[in-house]
Amino acid sequence: MTDEIIRTQNLKKSFGQLEVLKGISTTIRRGEVVSIIGPSGGGKSTFLRCLNLLEQPTGGKVFFKGQDITDKKLNTCKFRQSMGMVFQNFNVFPNMTVLDNVTLAPILEKKLPKAQAREEALVLLRRVGLAEKANEYPRKLSGGQKQRLAIVRALAMQPEVMLFDEPTSALDPEMVKEVLNVIMDLTRSGMTILIVTHEMAFAREVSDRVLFICDGVIKEEGSPDQIFTCPHDPSTIKFLSMVL
Amino acid sequence: MEKIVGLLEKYYMVYLQGLWGTLWISAVTVFCGTLLGLLIAALRMSRSKLLNSFAGAYIEVLRGTPILLQLYFFWIGLPKLLPFELSDTMCIVVALVINASAYISEIIRAGINAVDKGQWEAARSVGLSEVHMMTHVIMPQAVKNILPALCNEFITTVKGTSLASVFFVGELMTSYKSVQAATFLALQSLTIVGVIYFLLNFILSRLLRLLERRLTASD
Numbered sequence: 001m002t003d004e005i006i007r008t009q010n011l012k013k014s015f016g017q018l019e020v021l022k023g024i025s026t027t028i029r030r031g032e033v034v035s036i037i038g039p040s041g042g043g044k045s046t047f048l049r050c051l052n053l054l055e056q057p058t059g060g061k062v063f064f065k066g067q068d069i070t071d072k073k074l075n076t077c078k079f080r081q082s083m084g085m086v087f088q089n090f091n092v093f094p095n096m097t098v099l100d101n102v103t104l105a106p107i108l109e110k111k112l113p114k115a116q117a118r119e120e121a122l123v124l125l126r127r128v129g130l131a132e133k134a135n136e137y138p139r140k141l142s143g144g145q146k147q148r149l150a151i152v153r154a155l156a157m158q159p160e161v162m163l164f165d166e167p168t169s170a171l172d173p174e175m176v177k178e179v180l181n182v183i184m185d186l187t188r189s190g191m192t193i194l195i196v197t198h199e200m201a202f203a204r205e206v207s208d209r210v211l212f213i214c215d216g217v218i219k220e221e222g223s224p225d226q227i228f229t230c231p232h233d234p235s236t237i238k239f240l241s242m243v244l
Numbered sequence: 245m246e247k248i249v250g251l252l253e254k255y256y257m258v259y260l261q262g263l264w265g266t267l268w269i270s271a272v273t274v275f276c277g278t279l280l281g282l283l284i285a286a287l288r289m290s291r292s293k294l295l296n297s298f299a300g301a302y303i304e305v306l307r308g309t310p311i312l313l314q315l316y317f318f319w320i321g322l323p324k325l326l327p328f329e330l331s332d333t334m335c336i337v338v339a340l341v342i343n344a345s346a347y348i349s350e351i352i353r354a355g356i357n358a359v360d361k362g363q364w365e366a367a368r369s370v371g372l373s374e375v376h377m378m379t380h381v382i383m384p385q386a387v388k389n390i391l392p393a394l395c396n397e398f399i400t401t402v403k404g405t406s407l408a409s410v411f412f413v414g415e416l417m418t419s420y421k422s423v424q425a426a427t428f429l430a431l432q433s434l435t436i437v438g439v440i441y442f443l444l445n446f447i448l449s450r451l452l453r454l455l456e457r458r459l460t461a462s463d
Contacts, residue, residue, distance in 0.1 A: 087365065109370075
């Protein structure tokens with residue numbers, strides 16, 4: 001258990017009367033790549049958003065490196081800096097250039113000197129093929145480029161975990177690959193990654209473990225081979241028969 | 245027309261003084277009204293129920309009563325409330341600022357709410373503090389949404405300062421009254437003052453449109 005990085009314990013989340021998460025317990029190890037699959041409305045995204053407190057859990061506990069993050073005394077901003085997130089709709093900041101998108105948080109919150117932040121940002125941008133766009137505004141980028149920018153923006157804070165919430169669902173088909181390639185590179189770098197995705201082939205290829213979340217609980221979890229070739233739970237079987 | 249020229253020749257100082265009064269009262273009202281409006285908007289959006297409902301009541305009362313009534317209220321009430329001397333002009337300016345703040349706060353709130361929810365989440369997810377999120381991500385985008393409505397409000401504010409003439413506070417409309425009383429030339433004096441108001445607001449709206457264009461350059 002020494003390499004545990006995230007542990008949830010009977011995690012619950014309700015929106016008013018609607019209970020979206022009904023008690024999720026799992027442990028994520030450092031460096032692990034975990035795909036989360038399941039039907040829409042099953043709680044996948046909510047689960048991910050509870051991990052960095054974009055949603056406040058209404059029950060249970062979430063531990064990050066042994067610390068309970070539902071504790072009111074936690075410095076939420078500091079904690080979020082060690083957990084990057086990439087959204088379905090990119091959410092790049094339209095009011096600043098590509099480069100400023102990346103350097104904003106490192107300069108403001110990590111107090112990095114401007115020159116150093118820019119240098120590091122350019123290295124990251126180069127890695128995803130966006131260096132020549134550094135001084136453009138996001139409106140000039142394609143969807144795929146915006147998503148790569150969003151990934152770089154998260155990486156610039158040097159997080160220990162990256163959360164991906166359906167990162168390719170809003171992309172035109174021809175742009176899905178360029179984004180998946182960036183994520184694939186990241187999986188090889190030893191980063192801890194949780195990814196909610198509908199790209200089953202991708203999940204199968206890159207994951208160490210797959211969680212099938214449905215009706216607010218983990219119905220089944222296991223290695224990609226096990227989940228995709230011989231699922232046990234009836235709901236997993238039904239879901240996979242519909243998407244594969 | 246000759247009479248207008250005659251009035252201008254003889255009383256241009258009175259009009260200039262009036263213009264100056266209108267200018268500084270408008271500037272103070274717009275500036276302080278915006279600051280106070282920001283504060284009220286912040287209270288209105290705060291999680292505290294108490295602050296939230298205070299701001300809500302503040303806005304409803306100020307929007308639900310005539311501005312002239314509010315001016316009278318502050319003109320009579322404020323000197324009684326405060327331990328120190330306050331000139332008529334200051335009472336009126338305070339009333340104008342408070343009135344403007346109610347409208348401006350609602351404009352600001354609407355502008356902030358119109359910023360995509362994803363922007364808040366993205367700002368939080370990279371670990372920005374709430375203050376940095378507002379100053380660097382949300383407000384710059386909100387200002388763009390707000391500007392047209394704010395321009396309207398500023399023009400309304402400039403015109404609203406004319407009500408100060410009821411209390412003989414030095415501004416353009418008061419100049420009209422002074423000249424009219426001395427010469428009995430009402431229409432001519434009104435025309436002069438009207439043209440000045442129009443030019444003032446015309447210039448103001450052009451300036452704000454220029455600003456709007458610069459701010460929207462990025463999208």
